[in-house]
Amino acid sequence: MDELFSADNLKWRDKAREIAEDVVRPLAAKYDRLQEYPWEIRDALKEAELFGVWIPKEYGGHGGGVMDLCLVVEELSKACGGVGVLFAVNALGSFPILVAGTEEQKKHYLPQIAHGEKLIAFGLSERPAGSDASGLVTNAHEDGDSWVINGQKKWTTNGGAADIYSVFAVTDPNSRSRRISALIVEKGDPGFSIGRKEDKMGIRCVPVVELHFDDCRIPKDRVLGGRPGLGFKHAMMTLDRARPGVAAQALGLAAGALELATVYATQRKQFGQAISGFQMIQQLLADMATNVEAGRQLTYAAARACDTGAEGITKLAAMSKLFCTDMAMKVTTDAVQVFGGYGYMKDYPIEKYMRDAKITQIYEGTNQVQRLVIARNLIKEAGRLDHLSAFIPLPDHENTIADQERAASAAGA
Numbered sequence: 461m462d463e464l465f466s467a468d469n470l471k472w473r474d475k476a477r478e479i480a481e482d483v484v485r486p487l488a489a490k491y492d493r494l495q496e497y498p499w500e501i502r503d504a505l506k507e508a509e510l511f512g513v514w515i516p517k518e519y520g521g522h523g524g525g526v527m528d529l530c531l532v533v534e535e536l537s538k539a540c541g542g543v544g545v546l547f548a549v550n551a552l553g554s555f556p557i558l559v560a561g562t563e564e565q566k567k568h569y570l571p572q573i574a575h576g577e578k579l580i581a582f583g584l585s586e587r588p589a590g591s592d593a594s595g596l597v598t599n600a601h602e603d604g605d606s607w608v609i610n611g612q613k614k615w616t617t618n619g620g621a622a623d624i625y626s627v628f629a630v631t632d633p634n635s636r637s638r639r640i641s642a643l644i645v646e647k648g649d650p651g652f653s654i655g656r657k658e659d660k661m662g663i664r665c666v667p668v669v670e671l672h673f674d675d676c677r678i679p680k681d682r683v684l685g686g687r688p689g690l691g692f693k694h695a696m697m698t699l700d701r702a703r704p705g706v707a708a709q710a711l712g713l714a715a716g717a718l719e720l721a722t723v724y725a726t727q728r729k730q731f732g733q734a735i736s737g738f739q740m741i742q743q744l745l746a747d748m749a750t751n752v753e754a755g756r757q758l759t760y761a762a763a764r765a766c767d768t769g770a771e772g773i774t775k776l777a778a779m780s781k782l783f784c785t786d787m788a789m790k791v792t793t794d795a796v797q798v799f800g801g802y803g804y805m806k807d808y809p810i811e812k813y814m815r816d817a818k819i820t821q822i823y824e825g826t827n828q829v830q831r832l833v834i835a836r837n838l839i840k841e842a843g844r845l846d847h848l849s850a851f852i853p854l855p856d857h858e859n860t861i862a863d864q865e866r867a868a869s870a871a872g873a
C-alpha cells in the first residue's frame with residue numbers, strides 16, 4: 461500500500477501515528493472522563509506541525525490536501541475518535557476560507573491555522589436548521605463599515621477553544637439563491653459569546669457549544685470572498701471537502717477497535733483456548749477487517765478526487781462518509797462483542813470506540829442526507845446512460861426487445 465503514497469503523505473501519516481501512540485492513547489480515557497479540551501494534545505499536534513497538512517504552502521501550510529488530512533485523522537482516531545475530530549474540525553472551519561476567501565483573508569487567517577497558533581470552528585447548524593441547513597435564521601445586516609449579526613448557532617464543535625469562526629447568516633432574506641453569506645467572526649468581537657456546552661455520549665474531549673450573536677459587530681471585510689450571497693454554495697463546497705475527513709475519523713475508529721479486538725481475542729482464554737481459535741470469533745474479525753479495508757479504499761479514493769479536482773466529488777465524498785461511518789458503527793459494536801462483558805465496562809478501552817463512532821453517522825449531514833445526496837447525483841447522471849433505454853422494457857412499452865425478437869422470428873429472420 462505504501463507505494464501508492466507520496467513521501468509527504470507517508471511522512472505526515474507516520475508523524476500522526478507517533479503522536480497517536482505516544483501522546484493521545486495514554487490520555488484518551490482521562491479526557492473522555494473529564495470532558496475537557498486536551499490542550500497538551502493540541503500542543504503536541506502543533507509541535508509536530510500537523511495543522512498545516514491540508515493548507516497550501518503559499519498560506520503557511522505544507523502543501524498537502526484532503527489526502528494528508530485523512531491520513532492524519534485516521535491515525536489519530538485509531539487512538540481516540542475525539543482527538544480525530546478535534547483535529548479535523550479545523551479543516552472544516554478553514555475550508556470556507558480556502559475555497560472562497562479573498563487573497564487578503566487567506567493570507568491573514570490560514571497561516572495562523574497552519575501553524576497551530578489559532579483554532580477554527582464552523583457554525584452552520586441552528587435549532588431550526590439541522591439537515592435543512594438552508595433554513596437557518598441567524599441574520600446579518602450592513603451598518604456603516606460593519607456587519608451586525610444576531611442569532612444563535614447550535615452544536616459548534618471546537619467552540620470556545622477556537623479563536624476564529626466561519627459563520628453562516630442570512631444577509632438577503634428576500635433572495636432565493638443568494639440569501640446566505642459566510643462571515644468570519646473572531647473571539648472577542650463585541651456581541652459574540654459562547655453559550656451552553658453540551659454533555660455528550662462520545663467525542664467528549666472536544667467542546668460542542670452554542671454560539672450567541674447579540675448585535676455582534678464585525679468589520680465589513682469579514683464577509684467571505686468579499687461579497688455577500690454565496691454562503692450556502694460555500695458551505696456545500698466545504699462539506700464536499702470535509703466529508704472524507706469524517707470518513708477517515710470513522711475509519712480510524714473502526715481500525716483501532718479491530719486492532720484492540722484482535723489482540724484481546726488472542727489473549728482471552730475460554731474452554732481452555734484463546735477465543736481467537738473459535739470460528740465464530742474468526743468470522744467476526746474477518747468481516748471487520750474486510751469492511752475496514754473497503755472503507756479505507758473508498759476514503760482514499762474520495763480524498764484523491766478532492767485533491768485532483770476530479771468530477772463527481774460530491775457523490776464520492778458522501779459515499780465515503782456514508783460507508784465508513786455505518787461500517788464503523790458495526791465494527792466498533794462487534795469489537796465490544798469480542799470483548800464480551802468486559803467490553804461493556806468503562807475500565808476497558810473498547811466501549812469508547814462505539815460511543816465515539818455514533819456521532820460520525822450524524823454530523824456533517826446525517827447518513828439519511830448522504831443517501832439523498834448520492835441518489836440525487838445518480839439520478840442527475842442517468843442522462844449519460846440514455847443508450848441503455850433501448851434495452852429496458854417498460855410496462856407501458858409496446859415494443860420491447862422480446863417483442864422485436866418474437867416479431868423477427870415470426871417473420872422468419
Ligand SMILES: Cc1cc2nc3c(=O)[nH]c(=O)nc-3n(C[C@H](O)[C@H](O)[C@H](O)COP(=O)(O)OP(=O)(O)OC[C@H]3O[C@@H](n4cnc5c(N)ncnc54)[C@H](O)[C@@H]3O)c2cc1C
Nearest residue numbers: 582583584585590591615616617668822823824825826828
Ligand atoms: C456532537 C455534534 C457536533 C456537531 N458539530 C457541528 C459543527 O461543528 N458545525 C455545525 O454547523 N453543525 C454541527 N453539528 C450539527 C449536525 O450537523 C446536525 O446535528 C445534523 O446535520 C442533523 O441535524 P439535526 O440534529 O437538527 O437533525 P434533524 O435534521 O432534525 O434530523 C432528525 C432525523 O430526521 C432525518 N431527516 C431529516 N431530514 C430528512 C430527509 N429529508 N429525508 C430523510 N430523513 C431526514 C435525519 O437523518 C435524522 O435521522 C453537530 C452535531 C452534533 C450532535
